[in-house]
Amino acid sequence: MSLAPPPSAPDVARDLAALRVRLASCDEAATLRPLGLGGLLLGAGVLDRIAEVVAEVRRGDGDVALIADARAMDSTRGEVKTRVTAALAAAGLPVRRVRVGDENADVHADALTLRRAVKACSGAGVVLSVGSGTVADVGKAVSAQLGRVPHVVVQTAASVNGFADDQSVLLVNGVKHTTPTRWPERLVIDSDVITRAPVELNRAGFGDLLATYTAPADWRLAQLVGQDDSYSAFAVELARAHVDAVLEHADGIHRAEPEAIEHLGAALTLSGIAMGVAGRTAPGSGMEHTVSHLLEMAERPGVPAPLHGAKVGALSVLAAMLWARVRTVARCGGLRMLRFPSERELEPQVRAAFAQLDPSGRVGEACWADYRIKLERWHDARAELETLWERWPAFDSELERLLVSPERLVEALRAARAPVRLTQLGVRDSTARWALAHGHLMRDRFSVADLAFFMGIWDSAGVDALLVAAARLGAGL
Ligand SMILES: [Zn+2]
Structure with missing residues (x-):
């Protein structure tokens, strides 16, 4: 049979x-x-x-x-x-x-x-x-x-x-x-x-799709730490089920082969449907998208901007790397000393992060209004978060099914001849470092960057360390 x-x-x-x-x-x-x-x-x-x-x-x-x-x-x-x-x-x-x-x-x-x-x-x-x-x-x-x-x-x-x-x-x-x-x-x-x-448009769609290997883990994490209870395994499965097949056809996207293009179009459609039924972009948008939004905010009028999906593709490698780092540190006891910084400590940091972008302070104000909600929820969940390390091993094994290795994402981008490094997209070194370090300060959405920040491993030194590791894979800057 x-x-x-x-x-x-x-x-x-x-x-x-x-x-x-x-x-x-x-x-x-x-x-x-x-x-x-x-x-x-x-x-x-x-x-x-x-x-x-x-x-x-x-x-x-x-x-x-x-x-x-x-x-x-x-x-x-x-x-x-x-x-x-x-x-x-x-x-x-x-x-x-x-x-x-x-x-x-x-x-x-x-x-x-x-x-x-x-x-x-x-x-x-x-x-x-x-x-x-x-x-x-x-x-x-x-x-x-x-x-x-x-x-x-x-x-x-x-x-x-x-x-x-x-x-x-x-x-x-x-x-x-x-x-x-x-x-x-x-x-x-x-x-x-x-x-x-134009092939770069289809490559960008491929890059956007790579976020489905990192964003669902962010969404599930938000549920685990009491930030957002909307996680849907069905929406994640819908968004994710066919992306492996698209990766297998990555080279065909570069060659504009009809079968590869049909798989890509269908997987993008299913990922869009997943976001629609979930009523939020979370099934396909996590840390890689928040950092990409910051890059977009820093783009200058009149200068051609890189395609959305091209940035997301390159950033999904970095999100996967940060996930790997967080998991390693968590396994070594890194969740036993989570930080609970006060509003008084963080408000000037959030405002300062956006001051250069908008000296009027309006962007900083809007970001702080969103961020303080996330910070408040973090404090509200303090009692449970102090025992997060006990629940982490079960969550970590769940992550096996949600994440893939950064190497796999680099290999996929290369097969599609899509940009792997941000500087290939014309993003300046200093802008990329700024966006990576501050992406989590913009919204009330919780991602792996937030957890890394509260673990004390996501500051400018943490960003530098990640970029050094990324360079070994030919990714990052
Ligand atoms: Zn996107």
Whole structure:
């Protein structure tokens, strides 16, 4: 008797009905949110069905507002937006084109861009976003703001995991915020289009996915230390189950092989769905993302910024290394002398960390407002934390299943020809050290960097030591 092979990522992602059944019957069913993505089309040539998909969800006889940036995107049969517009026109669906961003296709999901897009899409029967992450984020926000007008996303690169969820990364007063918006009704991922996208975009999606090897451990840790009880084994499993297969195809991503690209697209979709049903980014965003946010805050206008996923990929190696360090120190008794610094001690540290970035002090103020919540919870849990070392061995064996070695991540990045070192991405040495040392001071989210800090091993000397070890792997700076 032979057993059927387990379903592949593309098979799982295409069958959302089966996924809904699993979601409804999992242990955390009562706390997870419904999967709001209506349908996924994934594979070679699925873009041919765009008119049918749009007609299916269209509200009344409103026209189609096609949101895209100025970038030309290649497919087997012509430029993607032109092809989509022609297909809709041939099916009798009127289209208005809504361009976001400038003539160089530089687009930011800021307040002005959103306001303009909402106005330009007003009265449409469907919003159709064609593009990469930021364009889809704008589309999700427009759909939410226009009274839940149906939204179809045509994904043109496997660049991030944020297509298949109800959250948008929006720029608010110059700072990126993950903001609740709306699930798209349909997501269309044509591998003929994705294989023709610039390879660095697909490599960035691969980098973003590597966070699923570190972030879930941070989320579980937050639960262990009494910071956040929202951990969901189901969401983690969904985000993680197919990433190993993507790593096995890493070289194929570099070569734009359809099978590798389909696995990548599907795994990113499942990771997005995991974040959507969890109602938070925690299944795919931990320490590597907080440090990446600090790097983004330090980016200068007018200087081309590295891709989000490229930074996350390189930083996930460092997060995995810090996890390894924390586990070693914990095994040697490092949890018996946890620190409980006072607000009076930490407030000036948090403010000073962001003073150079924003001399007005507003960023420091906002970070302190968030950080003090985390600090307060840390103090509130003091009695249990003083015996954390007793519960650690059981937790440590759980970590075996959540983490992988830094070497494995370096090997994967190399196979995909993705950047391994931050300086390859143009990040300055001093900026990288600052972001690593202060990432945990920005938010109330608890990560391995917080535990390391309270263990007394995450200060500038700790950062230096980690970077020396990273250099031995060809990673870090
Ligand atoms: Zn990300």
